[in-house]
Amino acid sequence: MYQSQPRRGLLPELDNNAPLQSDFVAPVAAALRQIGAALEDVIHSVYLSGDVARRAADEKAELEFTLVTQRMLNVQEFSALNTIRWRVEQSSDAVKSVSFEIVPLKEATNFANIFRWGFFFKHCTICLKGDNLADSFGHFEVSWEISKAMNEDLIVRLKELRQKIALATKWGTQLDAAEEVAKRLIRASFGLVAHRTHTWEVNLEQCSAAFLEFYPDKSLEMERLFYLIQRKPVKKRAVVALMDAFGAWVNDEYAKIDRKIG
Structure with a gap:
């Protein structure tokens, strides 16, 4: 999957020559x-x-x-x-x-x-x-600058997905949007702590585990996000309430950390 590990502290790159599955x-x-x-x-x-x-x-x-x-x-x-x-x-x-x-x-x-x-x-x-x-x-x-840059479009994309969920007339469309909401929020949550773990995770479970080490009080939100990833049918109102509340919290936390570090 990855090329040989570079010197300590630096991240590896994907192997461009290895065959795909x-x-x-x-x-x-x-x-x-x-x-x-x-x-x-x-x-x-x-x-x-x-x-x-x-x-x-x-x-x-x-x-x-x-x-x-x-x-x-x-x-x-x-x-x-x-x-x-x-x-x-x-x-x-x-x-x-x-x-x-x-x-x-x-x-x-x-x-x-x-x-x-x-x-x-x-x-x-x-x-x-x-x-x-x-x-x-x-x-x-891994740095705070990377976490910010990789998640800078979070709120814009959540607004687009919110509209997609609101207009959805088929379960498939709603489930697709809800799944993307959950993945983006889990990865954005990990971005809050990546600079403290000195790692860059891509696996959603690992992202969640790293995040919860620093924010254990958000375990219920993580559980609900993984429920959406499992594509379980959830009413629009509940999906929107979760993404609005947790999305706003994540965005505020980015601003708070940025003020502290900056």
């Missing part, structure tokens, strides 16, 4: 071919993150792609990605869903974003196509 080889290759055909002139590089990139996926997993582009995509290009998403999701029982995050090259290489994109490309992805931006960065060590 067999169930995901074909759908990843199909996605890559279609991305290249649809966006050949605008793509700088393509990355894979998440459980599949870490070679730690279950029988079904999300394919999480990040596309670094020479410019922002237009409406037709976004439409082409939606078509690719649908085709790849239908191509294999192992693919739970497909997501694309688009990052213009200028943003990805801006030094002001080093704790977001520099850390992400170096330690959270494998490069599938193009010039690997990870080669532009040295290894990082």
Whole structure:
């Protein structure tokens, strides 16, 4: 999964050359071919993150792609990605869903974003196509700056998911949104303590365990978030109440720690 460990205190990077789990080889290759055909002139590089990139996926997993582009995509290009998403999701029982995050090259290489994109490309992805931006960065060590940068979009994304839950007319749509809410809140919670543990966890159970060592009074919230990850049917009102209350607490805690450290 990882390349050889760098010197003490620095984080390892994912092994770009190790084979993917067999169930995901074909759908990843199909996605890559279609991305290249649809966006050949605008793509700088393509990355894979998440459980599949870490070679730690279950029988079904999300394919999480990040596309670094020479410019922002237009409406037709976004439409082409939606078509690719649908085709790849239908191509294999192992693919739970497909997501694309688009990052213009200028943003990805801006030094002001080093704790977001520099850390992400170096330690959270494998490069599938193009010039690997990870080669532009040295290894990082866990810091408060990284935790902040990796969770800076939390409140914006929670608002989007809240709206998705409110408008959902099918259980599948609501369960998908609630599951993403839970995963984001658990990982954001871990971000509050990562600089104190000097580790960077990606496994949700490990994230939760590390967080609860410092915030044991939040065990009930963690339990309820894992209930959502299990995709148990929960009324919209209860899901929204949990994400609003705990999301606000996490956001306030980030601000509190930032004032203290800053």
